[in-house]
Amino acid sequence: MEFAAVVLPHLDAAYTLARYLTRNDADAQDVVQDAALRALKYFGGFRGTTGPDGRAWFLAIVRNTAYTWRHRQQGDGLVTQFNEELHSDAGTAADPAAAVDLRQAIDALPLEFREVIVLRELEGLSYKEISDVTGVPVGTVMSRLSRARKRLQEALT
């Protein structure tokens, strides 16, 4: 299978995950490009074991790249500021205020909760696929997802 056939169809998903993990458009683009480069480098290691279409495989690389990026940012003392721009295009919903609130609530989640919410609610991955992407057992995915939803509900009431 061609590298492009595995990576290009999942670029939106990759960008979405990176955007929520970095909370910043420019950083998300850098992370995805870097991840694509890594995917290219390790493409020989893609055997379709994490799903035939490579989505989980590529998203796992995106996630690891975002975590590395985050460590580097923190190491440099450059903790990225909460990005208002991320919320600027949320006004399309019937109730813009509620849309912003929900988005802020997702952004405010701790990283390990945020990623399972994005992978499940926005990208529709199965628990098994989320486990493949995050490297935590399916049981942990299940409990994290439940706690993440609880936090979102609490934040919205």
Place this chain on the structure above:
Amino acid sequence: MTHPNLEPQLDAYLDGELADAERRELESHLAHCPECTRFLDSRLALRSAIKARIPALRAPDTLRRRVRSLQRRARMPVLWRSLAVAASLAVVAFGGWRLGRQRGGGETIADEVFTSHVRSLMPGHLTDVQSSDQHTVKPWFNGKLDYSPPVYDFAGRGYPLLGGRLEYVGGRPVGALVYGRRQHLINVLLWPSDRGAAGAATETRQGYHVLHWATPDYTYWAVSDLGLAELREFEQLLQQADSAAAPR
């Protein structure tokens, strides 16, 4: 009463992630537990709120372009491996490329052809169309050049076709064909002869041989680190193929 310990199961139930036995067990519990039913309702409300209020994100076009441009590199490693081109070659190529650049303004065609060869050895620059099939490579030039360069495959003679790319020589886009010989690469640049046959020439620079010849139809340049004898043999193959195809 509430069943907080059931919450992950209830979420998994909504997500369709419970095995049949677990699902039946939970459903019989739900049948007489209004608390857990309310819990499910609140989760469904959250789910529809997310669907309604969180717009799907699209990767920006700039990112899409950047990732697409990596594609060309994706094809390279296999080719590089198959040709067993060592890293040292890249170093030689880089040195040669710098020398080529220092010549500056008054570049001759030979300079440009040589530079094109050295540049082609850098990762990702060898071919725009990678194929050993002449019937894939030849049509690839359609619409990119105002001529259709003759493309042959001499795999049977030990000079397999590897692909083609566009070059810019003498102020115009020209076709470049890449042939292989064991671990060596041969770049062939050709364009229609405009002022009759321009004569033949041989040059050696920095370990590369540059051959030039012309047929009634085409001006040819070939560059390689291949030994001169073999490069001449390759030139003969091309000339024979051209004259065999001549009455077109």
